[in-house]
Amino acid sequence: xxxxxxxxxxxxxxxxxxxxxxxxxxxxxxxxxxxxxxxxxxxxxxxxxxxxxxxxxxxxxxxxxxxxxxxxxxxxxxxxxxxxxxxxxxxxxxxxxxxxxxxxxxxxxxxxxxxxxxxxxxxxxxxxxxxxxxxxxxxxxxxxxxxxxxxxxxxxxxxxxxxxxxxxxxxxxxxxxxxxxxxxxxxxxxxxxxxxxxxxxxxxxxxxxxxxxxxxxxxxxxxxxxxxxxxxxxxxxxxxxxxxxxxxxxxxxxxxxxxxxxxxxxxxxxxxxxxxxxxxxxxxxxxxxxxxxxxxxxxxxxxxxxxxxxxxxxxxxxxx
Amino acid sequence: xxxxxxxxxxxxxxxxxxxxxxxxxxxxxxxxxxxxxxxxxxxxxxxxxxxxxxxxxxxxxxxxxxxxxxxxxxxxxxxxxxxxxxxxxxxxxxxxxxxxxxxxxxxxxxxxxxxxxxxxxxxxxxxxxxxxxxxxxxxxxxxxxxxxxxxxxxxxxxxxxxxxxxxxxxxxxxxxxxxxxxxxxxxxxxxxxxxxxxxxxxxxxxxxxxxxxxxxxxxxxxxxxxxxxxxxxxxxxxxxxxxxxxxxxxxxxxxxxxxxxxxxxxxxxxxxxxxxxxxxxxxxxxxxxxxxxxxxxxxxxxxxxxxxxxxxxxxxxxxx
Numbered sequence: 001x002x003x004x005x006x007x008x009x010x011x012x013x014x015x016x017x018x019x020x021x022x023x024x025x026x027x028x029x030x031x032x033x034x035x036x037x038x039x040x041x042x043x044x045x046x047x048x049x050x051x052x053x054x055x056x057x058x059x060x061x062x063x064x065x066x067x068x069x070x071x072x073x074x075x076x077x078x079x080x081x082x083x084x085x086x087x088x089x090x091x092x093x094x095x096x097x098x099x100x101x102x103x104x105x106x107x108x109x110x111x112x113x114x115x116x117x118x119x120x121x122x123x124x125x126x127x128x129x130x131x132x133x134x135x136x137x138x139x140x141x142x143x144x145x146x147x148x149x150x151x152x153x154x155x156x157x158x159x160x161x162x163x164x165x166x167x168x169x170x171x172x173x174x175x176x177x178x179x180x181x182x183x184x185x186x187x188x189x190x191x192x193x194x195x196x197x198x199x200x201x202x203x204x205x206x207x208x209x210x211x212x213x214x215x216x217x218x219x220x221x222x223x224x225x226x227x228x229x230x231x232x233x234x235x236x237x238x239x240x241x242x243x244x245x246x247x248x249x250x251x252x253x254x255x256x257x258x259x260x261x262x263x264x265x266x267x268x269x270x271x272x273x274x275x276x277x278x279x280x281x282x283x284x285x286x287x288x289x290x291x292x293x294x295x296x297x298x299x300x301x302x303x304x305x306x307x308x309x310x311x312x313x314x315x316x317x318x319x320x
Numbered sequence: 321x322x323x324x325x326x327x328x329x330x331x332x333x334x335x336x337x338x339x340x341x342x343x344x345x346x347x348x349x350x351x352x353x354x355x356x357x358x359x360x361x362x363x364x365x366x367x368x369x370x371x372x373x374x375x376x377x378x379x380x381x382x383x384x385x386x387x388x389x390x391x392x393x394x395x396x397x398x399x400x401x402x403x404x405x406x407x408x409x410x411x412x413x414x415x416x417x418x419x420x421x422x423x424x425x426x427x428x429x430x431x432x433x434x435x436x437x438x439x440x441x442x443x444x445x446x447x448x449x450x451x452x453x454x455x456x457x458x459x460x461x462x463x464x465x466x467x468x469x470x471x472x473x474x475x476x477x478x479x480x481x482x483x484x485x486x487x488x489x490x491x492x493x494x495x496x497x498x499x500x501x502x503x504x505x506x507x508x509x510x511x512x513x514x515x516x517x518x519x520x521x522x523x524x525x526x527x528x529x530x531x532x533x534x535x536x537x538x539x540x541x542x543x544x545x546x547x548x549x550x551x552x553x554x555x556x557x558x559x560x561x562x563x564x565x566x567x568x569x570x571x572x573x574x575x576x577x578x579x580x581x582x583x584x585x586x587x588x589x590x591x592x593x594x595x596x597x598x599x600x601x602x603x604x605x606x607x608x609x610x611x612x613x614x615x616x617x618x619x620x621x622x623x624x625x626x627x628x629x630x631x632x633x634x635x636x637x638x639x640x
Binding site: 075145147149154156162163167171258289 | 395484565581
């Protein structure tokens with residue numbers, strides 16, 4: 001009987017589950033809404049049911065599930081398997097996630113922070129395959145990071161390492177969702193792109209994004225800023241240049257500090273790749289020293305939304 | 321017969337040598353000028369002679385030297401023992417330092433970057449004893465860094481990791497000696513302190529440092545800015561606050577990224593400890609997340625100038 005890992009990506013929006021083989025092949029995949037607003041108990045119940053369903057699916061297909069790997073937002077105390085904080089999931093404080101799942105499920109359970117899981121996924125079966133020292137940045141609604149050194153995740157003393165999204169790059173810079181100023185996330189996330197576009201609109205800059213004044217303001221997304229830039233809108237293009245520039249400063253700081261061989265960029269914002277990557281590379285090489293800048297290759301993630309699921313499977317197949 | 325390590329700290333100004341026991345006791349210590357301007361060959365010759373002298377001193381004192389550890393400026397290719405770049409030593413490019421010393425000396429030779437050696441020294445026998453995950457920042461003429469994770473130096477792929485002095489903190493900030501703008505070193509080094517004082521003088525700020533207008537301009541040092549602040553000079557005090565604030569931002573970035581348990585601050589600039597550390601701690605806690613900020617203790621180095629020598633000895637006693 002073939003063996004499979006049950007992989008779970010618990011997100012602020014969706015719970016995704018998959019059965020994944022030791023060769024990183026995804027056999028079965030399900031998605032359902034997290035409905036985080038219904039509260040912690042409801043989310044946990046849905047999570048357990050989703051895993052039970054995919055275990056049943058595996059067995060019906062003649063495969064043997066050997067373990068459950070879960071990527072979750074927040075900071076995880078690794079020894080206890082407790083999620084100490086999870087900003088994207090209201091009322092998640094000190095949730096003993098591993099113990100709860102282990103009590104409800106017939107299989108061993110591993111849990112990992114979602115950005116770390118994405119890094120593991122790309123390292124195991126994506127753009128980071130073959131690299132032992134890499135950093136994976138996920139540029140989505142926010143910016144997350146995972147650091148792999150000597151082939152292993154660097155989690156830090158409390159499991160909170162890799163918080164690259166809130167690297168402070170400009171003490172008098174833009175306000176970030178975290179309340180601080182000048183964080184990378186304020187520029188290199190979808191939220192940051194929308195903020196910069198709104199500021200351009202409010203300044204009256206000549207851009208087709210002016211169509212998104214009230215009452216259409218809520219429809220402005222990073223994807224629309226991308227589309228406008230692609231179609232030649234200079235203001236929109238400048239926004240992506242600004243994003244690319246701050247991202248480049250952050251990468252310079254990272255390679256100066258850790259001298260890794262690879263930076264993997266993932267997440268929805270990387271769809272605008274060609275609009276920012278030239279600026280990012282140039283800024284990184286300008287700000288970093290020659291040796292670490294020459295060493296660090298910047299690569300686009302191979303797996304989009306699925307890196308986290310693959311990383312959750314890697315928890316099992318790499319015996320973490 | 322007692323055994324000792326021969327430790328060498330090769331600096332831009334002095335070559336220091338010592339005989340150090342396995343208990344970190346310094347038995348003998350010598351200092352002589354590097355005279356870097358005389359060129360690479362002359363420096364290497366003086367270095368070899370200094371080591372031969374201390375080996376002879378050890379033997380005369382009845383001790384058996386077991387190896388030579390050298391801390392050197394620059395980036396070191398660890399496998400080959402080649403110093404690829406050393407900004408503080410003119411015409412040092414691709415110097416096969418380990419091979420040269422090994423050929424001239426009767427003992428095995430280890431070499432390490434000087435900031436890494438200081439981190440090793442504090443970890444082995446100083447403020448970092450008992451901590452397995454720490455970062456050591458040396459605030460001197462420049463700012464250097466060493467990162468210890470899981471009890472081992474993190475050197476990076478090319479041996480250039482730990483370049484914390486050139487972390488970019490303010491894209492439109494002060495010009496740094498490296499030619500870039502807004503680096504930590506532009507604020508938290510002795511050079512940065514003097515630069516800020518000169519700017520205050522040039523602005524005509526009401527400060528006793530106005531005594532250092534030409535022709536006395538060259539006599540302005542970080543120590544004098546420290547002295548003025550101690551004696552109540554508000555402009556000088558503000559300079560130390562500004563230094564402390566940028567240092568705090570850098571520490572916030574470091575603990576968010578690596579979630580270490582300890583930050584050790586060493587180097588001559590830390591003599592002004594009480595003038596900046598409050599600001600530094602406050603800024604770090606304001607900019608970092610709660611969990612890593614609560615975890616990270618900030619400690620003053622136990623060894624001043626001698627941390628590098630102790631680290632060079634640790635190379636031998638820890639069998640690196």
